[in-house]
Amino acid sequence: MKPSHILSDLVIYFKNFARSREGVFFTFIFPVILIAVFGSIFSHGTGGSVPLYVQNLNGTTGVTQEFLAGLNQTHLVKVHMIPADVNVQNYITRNSVTAALVIPSTFTDAVRANTTTTLPFYYNPTQSSSQFAAQAINLVVEHFNAQLSGTHSIISVSQNTNSVVATSYIDYLVPGLIGFTILTSPMFSTTYIVSSYKKEKIFRQFSLTPLTKSEWLFSRFTGSFIIALLSAGEMIATGVILFDARVILTPLVLPFILLGVVLFVSLGTIAGALAKTEEGASVIGNIITFPMMFLSGTFFPVSAMPSWLQGIAHLLPLYYIIDGLNSVMIYTNGAEAVLDIAVSATLALLFFVIALAVFSWKEE
Amino acid sequence: MTQTAIAAEHLVKSYGSIKAVDGLSLNIRKGEVYSLLGPNGAGKTTTIEILEGLRRPDEGNVSILSMDPWKNAVELRRKVGVMPQGFNFIAKITPKEAIRHYCTLFGVPDNSKELLELVDLTDMARVSFEHLSGGQKQKLGLCLAMANSPEIIFLDEPTTGLDPQARRNMWDVIKRLKSEGKTLLLTTHYLEEAERLADRVGIVDHGRMLAEGTPDDIIGEHGNGLYLRISGTAELASRIRSATGLECSSKDGLVDIKIDANENIVNVLRVVESVHSKLSVLELKREGLEDVFVKMVGRMEGNE
16 A cells, blocks of 8 residues: 555545535535524424423412423423323323323422422333423423522422433434434445446556555545545534534544444445446445435434334444444443444444455456 | 567457457567457457456466566556557546546656647646547547556557547557557557558457458458459450459459459450450559458448
8 A cells, every 4th residue: 555646546536526516515515404404493493392291280380380481492392281180190191192291289389498399200211202301301400400409409300210411403413414424425425436437447447557446445435534524524513503502522523433434435335346337336325325314313313213213223334323423422421432433343344344355446 | 689579379268158359369579569450349359458467368378578467467557558448537637637646656757748748638638537529538548558658558449439530640649659669559440540550460350360460461461462443244254254264253333353464454455355345444453451351351340
């Protein structure tokens, strides 16, 4: 491997890329459009809010009104009231309610007296929307607690067994769309390049020079990594500036971007090398790409999916990249991130080895 | 003493049940321009690709500058230039960028300026490949084949698909290379191209070498030599045949008579005079490469 060969090939690659309008659009402009569209729909509108049923046993007081208004202001939930004289559990069963909260009769007194009180929360763990409700309640409860005491919790929520921290949709969307660009840009461009260079005999042309197949692949990895870094920066900037996304900027995102690029450039190489025609390559590329594009936590958190879909998501390589990005950018969950790195690295190595084996410049 | 640049012995290459190359041998000296001439599908490209080291022959030996092109591919890349058939390159890269890239890969100083001048492509140095004409693309192909200053250049159908003007331009460039002492192997299905450019020609069909040598050698060996062409009917032709014993054929109101000596001409004219046939055509002709080629291959380009 000669650095001068790789550098010269990279220069050619970037010149060709920068002069191609479609490539630049799909790599740098299309994801921003996606983040703007999804961000606008789910961050500010009411379209994304889930129903939360509240039974207020405390009657109308200033404190309960403030609490209910706080829930609505999260935009995560839309509050519906349960009559105070019904049995809440029967009501839930009869009306297929997924998330319900009870404000106990002692609520106002407890808040005023700074004594503890517990709000029973009923939710259906198989329904993802109940997690949004839990997030909304957490947000409001934390806000109340911070105002009331600052040191110890006055209000607690019982049966709230999930560990979802208060995040908004846009926080998920930033790592999700970074994953989206790590997937689509290398996959589509590599599949296209490999199949069309094969058909147009440009690889044969290269094979007559001292440039080697490994140098060429290394140049693809480097080029895609640089482009992925640029678009990740772009995603983060857009999310933070337009939608006030709260993500942690850490060098720990780099291994995920690198492994993702190696993984999907290799997969794209395999698709392009195995297909007989350019059309065939794009079909294979799409079959690999589309399920991952929607099911790996790109646009929606995987935890918000029905459990059978979550099972499928766990089979998709991109899931581990996005889960890892979530772990380091939102949760600072180190243990989870290490697992994701291990899985991603194994898959990247596996696909790289396969790509080396099936990708040939000679037509023999 | 002349040295051998390219030697191939009894090459065989099959694709499934089709034998593309069937026992073909050739020998090309250093500094020689050699043309493989044959109709489409004759096995020219497969042969040249075996010599380039892009394909491995099923049988036979190849030696390029005393090296095996399949085993010594890396070493030979620095001494051999290849312009493939229908040369293609990355769409949005300019000729200048492409040549520079090649110079970096071969580890030679940037010679894009000289090469673009040599093939008369300087005006297009900064135009994307996709916007070049067919002839300009082929010229860039030639530049890239020459970026490493090779000793041998393979040109596979360098002018196929070009208009007559672009073809003539390409011929001029090839003649320039010839005058620089490069060894050139070019394939073509254009007779005129082989006749104008090549020192020696090999006529190929069905993967076999049918005839080889200078155009004059081939005509001398496989041609019918001199013949007299006169206007006349088939009846006249048979009269001439019976009176003189000469080989005779008639077609489209013309009679061709094979001539061995001057007295044959006198005898033929006597027969013509004796039947009071009126002559409107009287030509003494020598069979050209085209006649030999058509006779051997039985078809010309575009007949398939």
